[in-house]
Amino acid sequence: MTINSRIPGFKDLTVEERRNKIGEMVGFTEDDKKLLSLETVPRDVLNRMIENVIGYFPSPLGVATNFKINEKDYLVPMVVEEASVVAAASNAARIARIKGGFYATTTDPVMIGQIQVLNVDTPFFAAQKILSEKERLLKKANDLDPVLVKFGGGAKDLEVRVIPSILEEMVVVHLLVDCRDAMGANAVNTMVEGIASDIEEITGGKVLLRIISNLADRRLVRARAVFDKDALGGEEVVDGILAAYAFADADPYRAATHNKGIMNGITSLVLATGNDTRAIEAGAHAYAARFGYYGSLTTYEKNKDGDLVGTIELPMALGTIGGATRAHPTAQLSLKILGVKTAVELAQVAASLGLAQNLAALRALATEGIQKGHMKLHARNIAASVGATGELIDKIAKKMVEDKKIRMDYAEELLKKFTGRN
Ligand code: MEV
Numbered sequence: 197m198t199i200n201s202r203i204p205g206f207k208d209l210t211v212e213e214r215r216n217k218i219g220e221m222v223g224f225t226e227d228d229k230k231l232l233s234l235e236t237v238p239r240d241v242l243n244r245m246i247e248n249v250i251g252y253f254p255s256p257l258g259v260a261t262n263f264k265i266n267e268k269d270y271l272v273p274m275v276v277e278e279a280s281v282v283a284a285a286s287n288a289a290r291i292a293r294i295k296g297g298f299y300a301t302t303t304d305p306v307m308i309g310q311i312q313v314l315n316v317d318t319p320f321f322a323a324q325k326i327l328s329e330k331e332r333l334l335k336k337a338n339d340l341d342p343v344l345v346k347f348g349g350g351a352k353d354l355e356v357r358v359i360p361s362i363l364e365e366m367v368v369v370h371l372l373v374d375c376r377d378a379m380g381a382n383a384v385n386t387m388v389e390g391i392a393s394d395i396e397e398i399t400g401g402k403v404l405l406r407i408i409s410n411l412a413d414r415r416l417v418r419a420r421a422v423f424d425k426d427a428l429g430g431e432e433v434v435d436g437i438l439a440a441y442a443f444a445d446a447d448p449y450r451a452a453t454h455n456k457g458i459m460n461g462i463t464s465l466v467l468a469t470g471n472d473t474r475a476i477e478a479g480a481h482a483y484a485a486r487f488g489y490y491g492s493l494t495t496y497e498k499n500k501d502g503d504l505v506g507t508i509e510l511p512m513a514l515g516t517i518g519g520a521t522r523a524h525p526t527a528q529l530s531l532k533i534l535g536v537k538t539a540v541e542l543a544q545v546a547a548s549l550g551l552a553q554n555l556a557a558l559r560a561l562a563t564e565g566i567q568k569g570h571m572k573l574h575a576r577n578i579a580a581s582v583g584a585t586g587e588l589i590d591k592i593a594k595k596m597v598e599d600k601k602i603r604m605d606y607a608e609e610l611l612k613k614f615t616g617r618n
Contacts, residue, residue, distance in 0.1 A: 199535070201269040202293065203261045207283065218259055218271060222533050231525055232257070241523055257468060257526065258282035259533060260461075262289035264297025265419070265548045272549055273530035274464035279573035281460045284556035285549055288423075292552065295422035295503065300544035306352065306372050306414035307380040307513060309388035309407070313367040316401035322367050323356040325398050330354045333394060337371060337387040344383050349376035351387055369395055372414060377539040379472060379515035384408040410478040412511035413486065419547035423504040423555060429563060434504045436562030437555070441496040448490040454554065455484055455493050458508070461553030462546050469534070469542065470520035470527025472513075476546075479511035494554050508551040512543035571602045582607040588614060 199221050206214060215232055218224070224232075231237075243249045260272040260282050274282050292298055316322045326333070330353075337351035344350050353372040358365055371391070373384045388406040396403050425434050444454035459477060466473045484493050494508045516539045521527050536542045560566050575593035582604060584592050592610045596602045611617075 199269050199271065201261050201263050201271050202290070206259075206261050207286075214259070218533060221271065222535065228529055228532070231529055237525060241525070245520060245523060255467075257530070260285040260289065260549065260552075262286050262293055263545070263548060263552070264289070264293050265300055265544055267297070270535065270545055271533050272465060272545060273468040273533045274461070274549075275467040276460065276464040278460065279577065280570045281464060281553065283573065284560070284569075285461050285552045288552035288556040288559070289548075291423050291427045291555075292421040294424040294427055298419050298421045298544075298548035298551065300417060300419035300547055302417045302512070302540045302543050303415060305349075305375050305377075305380070305513075305539055305543075307375050307384050307412055308409040308414060309371040309373060309384040310405065310409050311369040311371070311388050311392055311395055311403055312405040313369065313395060313399050313401040313403055314364065316365075316367045316399050319358040319365045319367045322399040322401065323358055326356050326367070326369060326395060327354070329394070329398055333371075333391050336394060337373070337391050340386050340390045341383050344373075344376065344378070347376050349374040349378075349383075367399060367401060370409075375415075375513075375515075375539075377516045378518045379475070379513050379521075379539075381408050381472070381475070382518070410475050410511075410513070411482040411486075412475075412479045412513045413483060415511055415513055415543075416509060417512040417543040417547040418507065418509045419544065419551050420505070420507045421548070421551060421555075422499065423506060425502045425504065428504060428559060431502055433559060433563055434498055434502060437504055437558045438496055438498060440558045440562045441492065441494070444492040445495075451484065451490050451492050454557075455480065457557035458493055458550040458554045460557075461549040465546050465549055466514065468527070468530040469514070469516075470522075470524040470530075471515060472519070475513055476511075479513060483509075483511050494551060496558075504555075506551050506555055508547050508554070510547065510550070512546055514539050514542050514546060516542055572597050575602045578602060578604055578607045579611075582611050584611050 242252055255275050255277055258274050260274055263270040263272050333354055334351045338345050351371055351373050355370040357368045359368055371388055373387060375383055385408055392403040392406050428434055444451045459480060463473050466476050484490055493510050494506055497505045499505050515521055516531060560569060575596045576589055579589045579592035592607055595610055596606055
């Protein structure tokens with residue numbers, strides 16, 4: 197099904213109208229509609245997902261519009277508690293569309309499983325012995341997951357590192373596993389646990405940890421886009437964004453916030469699809485420090501037309517099968533809204549979303565500042581938090597914005613004024 201993610205006026209519709217609109221576009225069933233009407237996830241599903249369940253914690257699920265990635269339109273589901281994130285992403289995607297949208301690529305979905313070997317007398321000698329047994333070890337690992345192998349994945353390679361530590365020189369084996377459409381933690385952890393005794397036999401050492409690495413630098417995604425100079429607000433804005441990027445590139449205090457903005461988008465999509473937000477965050481920030489200092493996950497340049505050219509590159513260990521993605525019906529519905537077929541395609545959407553989110557933040561920061569747009573949207577929260585309901589929420593929010601006084605005390609004052617209550 198081909199969709200057009202450009203939906204003018206989408207933000208002005210009511211919740212029901214938006215739900216119906218997306219439903220028409222992607223074909224919601226009655227059950228899909230019920231799920232989104234906050235009756236939400238069956239109790240037994242929740243109870244199986246984690247321990248000691250007492251309920252659930254609903255967060256808003258929004259849809260970012262305007263995304264065109266590799267010539268295909270996407271509606272992007274996002275679960276996030278922060279106002280203005282979804283609007284900002286949609287806005288940046290609208291600007292990117294002018295020059296063709298986002299283009300994204302990925303490496304193979306290869307994850308690393310680590311095996312820590314202690315008490316090895318001659319680490320470099322042992323490392324070579326492990327490598328000479330590579331084919332046998334890969335076969336043993338693959339025998340543990342025939343289904344993954346059947347789908348073209350499985351253990352593909354093995355590397356050995358000798359790393360100094362405060363205790364001793366450790367031998368660390370990396371098993372490289374192509375996880376196809378799975379996030380891969382279960383497959384990888386099973387494999388590294390499964391070959392640990394062989395590693396002990398070969399090295400004469402003692403294996404301790406056997407676990408996936410979240411620095412998934414063999415499972416990278418890259419996205420790029422050209423942002424039209426005029427749509428951004430002109431040359432001065434382009435130069436401002438470049439200076440904001442240069443700041444992040446030069447200073448880890450700024451880079452942390454810059455990358456946080458990127459993860460505002462990515463994590464929201466990761467959550468909406470039932471994937472592991474912590475794994476993605478850990479991978480992103482570790483990758484940002486891969487050169488020995490913490491830097492930006494994006495880059496910006498100016499092309500000869502004066503347009504802004506942005507890129508992003510980061511690890512993206514996402515699955516479209518298994519785990520909470522399969523168990524959680526709303527995560528399934530998110531995948532339906534997205535219309536992605538593979539984990540690789542999902543990763544491409546995530547990276548494009550991260551780039552859009554970053555561009556939007558830098559543009560706001562380099563021009564009017566972040567608070568104006570943010571507070572405008574946040575004004576509704578403030579109005580509701582002082583007890584306003586229904587149409588009064590918008591009325592109070594609008595007045596606070598007009599008077600440039602977006603504060604609790606003023607919201608209370610307006611509530612009293614509009615309701616005549618004291
Ligand atoms: C706020 O959630 C995210 C920003 O701070 C990101 C940034 O500073 O680039 C606006």
